[in-house]
Amino acid sequence: MKLLALMKKEFLRFFGDPKLIVTMLLPGILIYLIYTVMGSAIFGPEEAYDFKVYVSERSAAETAIVQTAEANGWSVDFLEQGELTVEEMRDKVQAGEADALIVYPENFDETLSAGGSFSGPLTIVYNSAETRSLRFYTVADAVLSAWARPFALAASDLGAEGGSAQIMAGMLPFLIVVFVFSSCMSVTLESVAGEKERGTLATILVTSASRVDIALGKILPLACVSLIGAASSFLGVAFSLPTLMGVSLEVAVAGLGAAEFFLIFLLIVSVVPLIVAAIATVSTLSRSVKEASGYTSVIMILVMVLSVVASFVPGIGNWVVAVPVLNAVAAMQGVLTGAAQVWMCLTAVALNLVYTALLVFLISRLLSSERVMFGT
Amino acid sequence: MQTPVFAELGTEIVRAEDLRKTFALSRKQRLLDKTGAAYKTAVDGLSFSAYRGEIYGLLGPNGAGKTTTLRMLSTLISPDAGDAFVCGHSVRKEPQKVRDAIGFMTSELKLEGFFTPSYLFDFFGAMHGVEQGTLAARKKELFARFGIDRFAEVKVKDLSTGMLQKVSLVIAIVHDPDVVIFDEPTNGLDVLTAKVVTDFLLELKKMGKSILLSTHIFSLVEKLCDRVGIVIDGKMAAEGTLAALCGGVSLEDKFFSVYREAKGEAV
Numbered sequence: 001m002k003l004l005a006l007m008k009k010e011f012l013r014f015f016g017d018p019k020l021i022v023t024m025l026l027p028g029i030l031i032y033l034i035y036t037v038m039g040s041a042i043f044g045p046e047e048a049y050d051f052k053v054y055v056s057e058r059s060a061a062e063t064a065i066v067q068t069a070e071a072n073g074w075s076v077d078f079l080e081q082g083e084l085t086v087e088e089m090r091d092k093v094q095a096g097e098a099d100a101l102i103v104y105p106e107n108f109d110e111t112l113s114a115g116g117s118f119s120g121p122l123t124i125v126y127n128s129a130e131t132r133s134l135r136f137y138t139v140a141d142a143v144l145s146a147w148a149r150p151f152a153l154a155a156s157d158l159g160a161e162g163g164s165a166q167i168m169a170g171m172l173p174f175l176i177v178v179f180v181f182s183s184c185m186s187v188t189l190e191s192v193a194g195e196k197e198r199g200t201l202a203t204i205l206v207t208s209a210s211r212v213d214i215a216l217g218k219i220l221p222l223a224c225v226s227l228i229g230a231a232s233s234f235l236g237v238a239f240s241l242p243t244l245m246g247v248s249l250e251v252a253v254a255g256l257g258a259a260e261f262f263l264i265f266l267l268i269v270s271v272v273p274l275i276v277a278a279i280a281t282v283s284t285l286s287r288s289v290k291e292a293s294g295y296t297s298v299i300m301i302l303v304m305v306l307s308v309v310a311s312f313v314p315g316i317g318n319w320v321v322a323v324p325v326l327n328a329v330a331a332m333q334g335v336l337t338g339a340a341q342v343w344m345c346l347t348a349v350a351l352n353l354v355y356t357a358l359l360v361f362l363i364s365r366l367l368s369s370e371r372v373m374f375g376t
Numbered sequence: 377m378q379t380p381v382f383a384e385l386g387t388e389i390v391r392a393e394d395l396r397k398t399f400a401l402s403r404k405q406r407l408l409d410k411t412g413a414a415y416k417t418a419v420d421g422l423s424f425s426a427y428r429g430e431i432y433g434l435l436g437p438n439g440a441g442k443t444t445t446l447r448m449l450s451t452l453i454s455p456d457a458g459d460a461f462v463c464g465h466s467v468r469k470e471p472q473k474v475r476d477a478i479g480f481m482t483s484e485l486k487l488e489g490f491f492t493p494s495y496l497f498d499f500f501g502a503m504h505g506v507e508q509g510t511l512a513a514r515k516k517e518l519f520a521r522f523g524i525d526r527f528a529e530v531k532v533k534d535l536s537t538g539m540l541q542k543v544s545l546v547i548a549i550v551h552d553p554d555v556v557i558f559d560e561p562t563n564g565l566d567v568l569t570a571k572v573v574t575d576f577l578l579e580l581k582k583m584g585k586s587i588l589l590s591t592h593i594f595s596l597v598e599k600l601c602d603r604v605g606i607v608i609d610g611k612m613a614a615e616g617t618l619a620a621l622c623g624g625v626s627l628e629d630k631f632f633s634v635y636r637e638a639k640g641e642a643v
Contacts, residue, residue: 005502013490199486206450206485207503208476370453 002209006217010191014225023186024225027179028232032240039243049074051136054089054101056081059108064143072139093125094158099133100140101125105151112150121152128157173332174307175237176230177325180268181300183229184275185293188222192283193292202373211364218280219360223273230272260335263345267328267335270352274324277359284366287375321347324355389555389586390426390449394458395419397444397610418444420610421458426588426603428554431581433601434590435631441610442590443482446559449588450480463554476504479548482559489533493524493543496532497550504551511550518546522576538569545576549585556580558589562596574600594628606631608638 014020051069055062055078062078069076079098081089092098103125105111105118122144126137137155144153195201204214279296286292303325310320310329321327327348334341366372397419406412419441426432434442447453449460451471459466465473487496494515501511519525522542527535532543549556561577562570577587577600591597597604598618604627605615614621614634622630 002503002505005499009491009499012495013488016490195488198488199484200488202452203485203487203500204503206452206475206478206480207500208472208505209503210472374447374453 003213003217006204006209006213007221010218010221011225013191014187014221020187024183024229025232027182027229028234028236031179031233031236035237035240036243039240049132049135051076051099051132052079052097053077053136054079054081054084054092054098056086056101056103057106057108059102059104061102061104061108061144065140068139068143069136074135074139076136090125090156090158093127093133096127096130096133099126099130099136102140108151115150118151121154122149123154123156125156125158172237172336173310173329174304176234176264176268176332177271177307177329178300178304179233179237180226180230180272181275181303183233184222184226184272184279185296185300186229187225188276188279189283189289189292189296191222192218192280193286193289196284196286196373197288201367205367205373211367212360214367215280215360215363219273219277219356219363222280223276226276227269227272230268234268263335263342264332266349267332267345270349270356271325271328273356274352274359277356277363278324281359281363281366284363285372318344322351324352327351387428388425389428390432390460390462390588392422392424392445392449392458392460395422395445395448395455395460396457397441397448397453398456418610419448419455422607422610422612423458424605424612424615426555426586428586429581429584430602431577431587431589431600433597433604434588434607435592435594435597435604435627436590436607437592437635440607442592442607443559444610445607446480446482446557446588446590449474450478450557451475452480476551477554479551479553479556480559481544481548481557481561483563485544487532487540487544487547489531492529492531493519493535493546494528496543496547500547501550506551514550514552518549521579522546537565538572541565541569542572542576545573549580554586556585556587558587560591561589562591562593594626594631598627606634608635611638613638 049069051074053076058078058080062076066076084092086101086103089098089101093101101124103123105120105122108118108122110116111118124137124140124144127133128137137157141153141155192201209217278299279292282295282299283289283292286295306323306326307329310326310333320330321344327344331341331345331348334344396417398415398417401409401411401414401416405416406414409416422441422445424432424434434445436442444453448455448467449462451467451474454468459468461467462474463477465477467474491499497515497519498511501514506514519528522545524539524542524546527539532540535543556577558577561573565573574596577589580587587600589596589600601618603615603617604621606613606621614630618627621627625633
């Protein structure tokens with residue numbers, strides 16, 4: 001009962017204040033606007049592309065690619081290999097005379113319909129330095145990634161190292177964590193350090209409510225509210241992603257199925273209460289919102305730096321699963337690049353919840369400490 | 377719990393036994409106090425008892441240890457040594473039971489301005505585990521008695537100081553505690569609000585509550601208190617009923633005579 005009353009109070013405090021609701025939803029809207037402008041600047045005005053793509057052999061896969069391209073208002077002209085060698089076709093892609101090259105495993109359609117095994121991967125050769133080439137790659141990769149395919153899919157970028165698709169896969173988890181952190185920060189700092197500063201927390205401490213109830217009564221509603229803020233930011237990213245990647249929404253998320261979205265959702269849900277609990281711990285230890293804000297900014301920078309490391313440093317070990325928050329970044333990156341490791345996702349979720357429980361216990365102890373609460 | 381010595385006074389409801397509390401001094405505090413000592417003893421072996429239905433006053437100058445004593449009794453802080461019992465429960469070992477038995481009022485405890493008196497009354501009722509039906513009846517009675525029903529749905533931040541003080545008082549006793557602890561009840565209040573508070577305390581006494589208050593205002597003690605303890609430098613310098621303690625002189629004269637005796641200095 002006491003826990004419910006405490007939670008209800010936090011929800012009322014939040015949903016009764018229109019300013020707080022706007023603060024929560026504004027980042028999502030801003031992200032959408034900024035990213036859309038960024039995407040438009042990168043890819044320029046929308047063009048009616050007519051892609052020229054070399055193929056090592058003709059395949060029914062072309063139909064699916066053409067359909068998706070046409071859905072975006074583009075067309076594809078598949079050119080046969082003829083007398084050219086694979087190297088020569090690559091050179092044409094490099095030179096901008098063609099937009100891409102698809103090298104199928106031998107007898108691709110026959111092996112696929114017979115259910116046989118493939119000797120090598122299906123490779124898409126493209127040039128990320130060319131917008132047209134990159135756009136075709138994004139479409140083809142999305143279409144083929146969505147297949148329940150018995151063959152491996154490979155990409156060969158002739159442009160600068162690291163195509164924008166890989167950069168996006170690396171950036172998204174990092175961005176999600178940053179947005180989640182900012183969202184948690186905006187509600188938690190005021191709610192915990194603010195109450196302490198105003199003396200309203202001490203009024204609750206002289207009631208017979210247990211310290212664990214008081215801690216949970218803060219963390220759970222704040223986590224729910226932060227989740228709304230994080231969802232707003234996430235939707236802002238999701239809707240601006242197509243413009244940022246230069247493709248339609250369907251194509252941008254084509255490689256992700258329900259299972260992948262569910263894993264990402266689980267990871268976010270496990271990270272939000274953990275970050276809220278961490279900020280609440282810092283807020284409880286601080287004497288004012290200003291002080292708490294300073295300490296939390298340091299934590300945010302630390303999380304951002306480590307998230308970048310987890311996102312972009314290749315070959316990071318499995319040990320990262322034990323590191324709070326970073327485990328979610330690494331696991332999300334795995335999901336987005338199609339290399340999802342379910343054990344890693346579930347372990348990260350479980351460990352984050354354990355860390356949250358430990359922090360709730362710590363906060364309940366801090367609430368009992370007169371040195372922390374009253375500075376004696 | 378009946379203490380034989382004070383049996384004629386009724387049931388002992390609060391007992392402080394050799395309470396001690398020391399605080400570490402920050403560099404800034406040391407400079408302000410002009411001392412090199414790293415610690416300050418705020419309460420130094422304080423013992424006293426308060427009985428059911430009486431108003432007991434802790435009288436002393438600023439920094440004497442009155443507020444620290446009341447904060448220990450209300451379990452906000454813990455004694456370094458000694459113990460105190462409220463309705464038989466130890467503040468050290470059973471703080472939650474003590475919190476159930478007391479209503480604590482001090483200027484450092486604030487109400488959130490965003491909510492209304494009506495909501496906060498229900499919220500703090502729930503915090504003390506008061507049953508819904510009882511809570512509704514109690515709200516109706518207390519709000520009517522103190523005139524809060526006129527502004528029950530106005531946000532606390534929009535209330536006047538007097539209104540806010542009434543709301544704070546009513547919320548402190550939402551769970552019908554046996555003991556009401558009040559730190560400097562009229563400090564910083566205008567005359568009208570101060571009267572609201574003193575009338576409220578007398579009303580509580582009529583309702584059979586035991587009240588423990590701290591103050592440095594002689595007139596307040598003379599108006600309200602049945603018994604008084606004079607606290608100087610964290611120690612109980614003198615204690616008794618007003619009549620017995622003063623012995624025919626005014627409380628002010630008695631206080632300064634006790635002060636001179638304790639400090640060995642002219643005032």
